[in-house]
Amino acid sequence: MMIVLSCSYLPDEEGTLYEPKTETGDYAIYYSGSIQPENAFIMIPGGLVDPYAYACWIRDLVREDSSFAVVLMKYPSNLAIANIGKVKKIMDELAGFTHWAVGGHSLGGVVAATTLDDNRELFDGLVLMASWSREAADLSDWEGTVLSIYASEDSLATEEEVQENSNFLPAGVQIDSPNIIPDGDRRTYYYRIAGGNHSGFGCYGLQDGDGTPWITSEAQQELMITVMKSYFESLW
Amino acid sequence: MIWILLIMSGACYTQDRITVDVNGWINYRLATGALQFDPGPNGAGLAVGMAYPVKGSISGKSSVEFGAAGTGNFMAFTVGLQNESRSPRNRLVGRTGAGVLQGIMLYRPAPLYVWGLDMTSMIGYELKNRSVPGMFAGIRYYGIPGYAKISEVNRFLDLRIGMIYLF
Numbered sequence: 001m002m003i004v005l006s007c008s009y010l011p012d013e014e015g016t017l018y019e020p021k022t023e024t025g026d027y028a029i030y031y032s033g034s035i036q037p038e039n040a041f042i043m044i045p046g047g048l049v050d051p052y053a054y055a056c057w058i059r060d061l062v063r064e065d066s067s068f069a070v071v072l073m074k075y076p077s078n079l080a081i082a083n084i085g086k087v088k089k090i091m092d093e094l095a096g097f098t099h100w101a102v103g104g105h106s107l108g109g110v111v112a113a114t115t116l117d118d119n120r121e122l123f124d125g126l127v128l129m130a131s132w133s134r135e136a137a138d139l140s141d142w143e144g145t146v147l148s149i150y151a152s153e154d155s156l157a158t159e160e161e162v163q164e165n166s167n168f169l170p171a172g173v174q175i176d177s178p179n180i181i182p183d184g185d186r187r188t189y190y191y192r193i194a195g196g197n198h199s200g201f202g203c204y205g206l207q208d209g210d211g212t213p214w215i216t217s218e219a220q221q222e223l224m225i226t227v228m229k230s231y232f233e234s235l236w
Numbered sequence: 237m238i239w240i241l242l243i244m245s246g247a248c249y250t251q252d253r254i255t256v257d258v259n260g261w262i263n264y265r266l267a268t269g270a271l272q273f274d275p276g277p278n279g280a281g282l283a284v285g286m287a288y289p290v291k292g293s294i295s296g297k298s299s300v301e302f303g304a305a306g307t308g309n310f311m312a313f314t315v316g317l318q319n320e321s322r323s324p325r326n327r328l329v330g331r332t333g334a335g336v337l338q339g340i341m342l343y344r345p346a347p348l349y350v351w352g353l354d355m356t357s358m359i360g361y362e363l364k365n366r367s368v369p370g371m372f373a374g375i376r377y378y379g380i381p382g383y384a385k386i387s388e389v390n391r392f393l394d395l396r397i398g399m400i401y402l403f
Contacts, residue, residue: 006302006309006342007309007342007343007344007347008308008309008342008343008344009343009344010343010344010345010346010348010386011386023387023388023389024268024274024276024389025265025268025274025276025278025306025389025392026274026276028387050307050308050343050386052386052387074307076263076277076278076279076280076304076305077279077304077308077309078307078308078309083277204344205344205345
């Protein structure tokens with residue numbers, strides 16, 4: 001049982017090496033062009049998901065927008081929850097970036113929200129993918145903006161759970177189009193991907209217990225990329 | 237220093253019995269790839285092992301391990317040889333050895349092969365019941381060849397520091 005519970009999901013496109021600009025045992029950095037941008041989005045993988053399972057859409061995200069880099073975090077056991085302080089440590093190490101946003105998928109989103117709550121002054125934005133913040137990291141009075149992306153067929157982080165935990169984020173607004181339009185005091189943008197599921201936020205096949213999607217993971221990730229680009233444009 | 241002196245002292249001891257040990261450790265990554273300096277915490281592990289007399293102070297060792305290392309969690313089997321030294325006057329026991337590791341990284345949908353080489357030294361204090369609580373430290377170089385399709389960071393050099401109990 002312990003062995004099964006310890007298995008991580010590998011990228012399903014094994015065989016393809018998405019070459020980052022920089023890579024260490026702790027992170028991989030992706031951006032387009034030859035000059036490192038000033039802005040960086042730190043991406044925290046979901047629990048027991050290999051970080052490179054997100055490289056498929058990160059590559060496309062930075063290819064379409066050269067104004068920011070993505071720092072893909074790596075964790076021992078692929079469990080970010082066991083090392084919440086690591087993001088701050090890596091930020092201190094990567095002094096070349098001046099503006100930061102943090103985000104994550106599933107359990108990685110919880111870690112992202114906790115990291116932000118511990119270092120509120122350091123971040124401009126938060127991106128939650130099939131995730132939420134908790135009472136222990138109540139961000140309802142945080143003055144930054146949040147993008148919360150969730151999927152209708154997600155059985156592991158359901159729409160109901162996203163809504164139930166919305167109290168721990170700044171007041172929000174549902175957006176139907178993946179184009180962010182700043183909306184006064186409502187600083188959390190909820191974007192629902194119809195037909196998507198939990199596993200579609202990465203490229204690692206169907207996760208145990210997840211719902212059956214009726215759009216492809218490529219289609220789900222195209223929507224993610226569009227809304228994230230729009231969000232980062234509103235930030236930086 | 238005491239540790240090294242004990243091992244070098246020639247206070248060799250003929251291991252006369254099979255010992256079983258339980259040990260746990262933390263990994264501190266020293267390098268990745270072809271020994272590129274890349275320090276940072278790198279997981280932890282647990283093992284159950286045994287040592288059996290071979291000749292004089294030399295004993296064979298083997299263990300079953302479960303832990304986190306490099307790119308994820310693993311299960312592995314190790315075999316090796318070690319030299320045991322004892323200082324009966326102050327009841328210290330020292331062991332230094334080397335081994336090879338063969339195992340699997342625990343991935344879905346299929347595991348990946350992991351191999352490794354390590355050198356470890358331990359020092360412990362023998363209790364009246366002959367059991368020996370102690371500490372150990374060592375280095376381990378290991379690689380996950382199948383992960384090379386995903387990332388260039390697929391080989392690691394770790395410093396391992398842990399606790400051991402010999403029965």
